[in-house]
Amino acid sequence: MAGTLAEKVWESHVVRRADGEPDLLYIDLHLIHEVTSPQAFDGLRIAGRRVRRPDLTLATEDHNVPTTPGPITDPVSLTQVETLRRNCEEFGVPIYPMGHAEQGIVHVVGPQLGLTQPGMTVVCGDSHTSTHGAFGALAFGIGTSEVEHVLATQTLPLKPFRTMAINVRGTLPEGVTAKDVVLAVIAKIGTGGGQGYVLEYRGEAISALSMEARMTVCNMSIEAGARAGMVAPDQVTFDYLKGRDHAPSGADWDVAVADWEQLVSDENAVFDAEVDIDATKLTPFVTWGTNPAQGLPLGDSVPDPRTIADEHERAAAERALEYMGLHAGMPLRDIRIDTVFVGSCTNGRIEDLRAAASVLEGRQVANGVRCLVVPGSARVRLQAEAEGLDRVFTAAGAEWRLPGCSMCLAMNPDKLAPGERSASTSNRNFEGRQGVGGRTHLVSPQVAAATAVRGFLAAPADL
Amino acid sequence: MDSFTTHTGIAVPLRRSNVDTDQIIPAVYLKRVTRDGFEDGLFAAWRQDPDFVLNQPQYAGGSVLVAGPDFGTGSSREHAVWALMNYGFRAVISSRFADIFRGNSGKQGLLTAVVSEADVESIWAFCDEIPGAALTVDLESRLITAGDLSIPFEVDDYTRWRLLEGLDDVGLTLRHEQLVAEFEARRPAYKPVVQ
Known part of the structure; x- marks a missing residue:
């Protein structure tokens, strides 16, 4: 059957399938951080359980860490980070703590x-x-109970999803980026438009994006309500991976690439929904409101709520x-800004x-x-410094x-x-997301x- | 997890759509390493407003939240569910929930009952008529009763069964540990390991 x-x-990860129950899926990689893991480790301790595959689990400290030199001064943040370190040590999970070259x-x-x-x-x-x-992986966020579940079993029971093709047709004009694409997609389908779906970004404009740009697009799939967004792997993906620390090497590389080349939606595969975006019409996009779907081209004006037909959206x-x-x-363009933030998992990579x-x-x-x-990581920071970008930033103020x-x-x-x-x-431009009373334009x-x-x-x- | 069969409690109307998890509990409140005490951060910003529904005395002790569409969007933080439950909520009624929030709720025993937007409006009208009145959410029969209203709600069969039985997912999965081991033996050798 075409898929x-x-x-x-999904199909290649089903451990168990039974009528009336969610599929049990195997998890290849489980990433953890200090905020959503402490209660999961606690659960393991209470039940006397171990981490099934510490070798498929990696911890890093990111949410709480200060970005200026020196230790964490907030005692509650410090407790959370220290708890992660203790848990990783107790359960044998590799961790990249603050100050580590891979953090x-x-x-x-x-x-x-x-x-x-x-x-x-x-x-x-x-x-x-x-x-x-962005790599053609099925990747999605989970809650702490699920973190505990994956730690204990390396699997997750999951309900089936539907599939949505996001066809970004044509070539992006000069000066229009992956971020503009995904903000336009979210504005089009809404914060709930992707609920229950895995999005697959396709089309000429997506194929032309670098891996890092594809990551920016897939990153914000959740802002449209979709738990996952994917791009089929291609030569751009393989070139990015080749030679990286954990990428397959030698004969394994050829076996892997042969497998990866099969990871495309079949010609006659049917998506449950399709959305078309004309890349040639896109311009730089910004948000004006308090959810990521409240966005418009930069050349537009703040909308008049009275012109919005849907009652909830108007309110x-x-x-x-x-x-x-x-x-x-x-x-x-008349909106005055006090603070500019360049960074995050959306746009904190070297190309950004x-x-x-x-x-x-x-x-x-x-x-x-x-x-x-x-910078999104210590490596990105080093790379930027090697290229002299840090001096450009500091010279600019x-x-x-x-x-x-x-x-x-x-x-x-x-x-x-x-x-x-x-x-x-x-x-995210949610109320208070960047601080109580703060106002965010994405x-x-x-x-x-x-x-x-x-x-x-x-x-x-x-x- | 405690089982959930039926619950009767004060209905709290939250007349907002797109209630994201940063509103339910802002990030600054996520720093505890336990599952309790998060009620202080529940709707922290909105509770500064004396007119906010949770600050109205008739809704003190409310345990069923009735919200607009797209409740629980945004971050995966299960703290949003803990905050609602720590505060005393046992069920949330809305026409649409974000996937991760809904999944997290099911794991913790917070019932997410899906009804139509029109039904949400009817329940809001019921709350307006008798502020602080109780309603009943019966999971067995998948029915909300509020005064004369009798509204069926949706919840998937599997979640309903787990909630009714109060079952722990990890325990259920560990029954199939042999299948997991067999799957692991079949995984391609090139798949990465961290160490």
Whole structure:
């Protein structure tokens, strides 16, 4: 029977199938971090259970870590990080702690080590696990009970999903990025549009993206309600993986590639839903509201809620404008920004930093604007420094930080103050996401950098 | 996990759509390493507003949350479920739940009852009519009763069975450990290991 990519990966991981019960799926890689794992390890201890496959489990510290030098000063954050270290030691799980050469945001670390590979199942107690789908892996976020389940059994009982093809047709215009693509997709299908689906991003515009750009797209699948997003592996994927620490080598490489080449949706496979996006019409995209679907092209104006037909969406837009301190009809380019954040599992990779640096080179961050550049991992930081990007950032007046989740989620010292407004390359613009009362506009690294220079939402072409 | 068969409690109308997990419990409250005490962070930002529904005395002790569509979107934090349960909620009624939130709820014994948007409106109207009135959520018969209203709700068969029995997923899976071992023996040799 013809199958989609997602169905093929699913089928190859079924450990047990029984009528009326969810399939039991094997998990190839389990990533953990300090926030969603302590209660899972506790559960194991109480039940006297072990970690079945510590060799398929990797821990890193990311959500709580400060991005300035020095120890964690918040005692509660410190407890959480120390608890992770203790748990990893007790259960034999490898860990990359703060200061380690491989430490970083969990979704940056896995791929850069070559641990994320096509056709794998990857889970983590973090919704942005969808990132790893860029390799043609079935990767999704799980809750703490599921973390415990995977630790104990290396499997998960899962209900079947439906499949949705996101066809991004044509070529992206110059200056339009993966972030703009995914923000446009979310605006089109809504925060609940992907619920119950695995998205497969297809089409010329997706094939032309680098691996890192594909990760940006897949990362935000969850913002459309989908637990997973995937891109079929191709030569771009294989070239990215070859030679990485954990990628297959020697004869194994050829066997693996032969398997990976089968991981495409069959010609006559049927998706449960299809969405078409015309890549040629896309422009830099920004959000104006308090959910990631409330976005528009940068050239547009803040929408008038009265023109929104759906009652719930209208009410949500009214609330969003009030929270964001915006009024209908205001051009998005007139929105003044206090803080610019470049980083996160969405846009904290080397290509993102290069893109931001190329805009900031020879320019200055506007007066009164704070600009944070936070590499996604220690490796990304080293690479950026080797390329001199750090000097571009600091010369422009931006702050060059240590790796971590930073201002994406207001769980560490990097936060917005009440009423402060950011242009952020992260993934969520929820109320208070970056700090109580903070206001977030989601943007690409290029738009973030241009905004830092102008002090108002801007694209590089505006400079 | 405690089993869930039927629950009667005060219905709390939350007239908002897209209630994301950062609203249910902001990240700053996620730092505990236990499963209890998260009620202090429940809807922390909204509770600053004295008019917020949970601050109204008639809804004190509320245990059934009745919310707009797309409840629980965003982060995978199970803390959102713990916060609701620590506060005293046993069930959430909405027309649409985010997948991860719904899954997490099922693991903890928080019932997510799916009804139509029109039914949510009817229950909200019931709450307006008699603020602080109780309703009953009966999982056995998949029925919500509120005054004269009798509203069937959806919950999948497997989750319903696990909730009714109060079963622990890990224990269920470990019954099939042999199948897991057999699967592991078949995995391709090139699959990566961390160490």
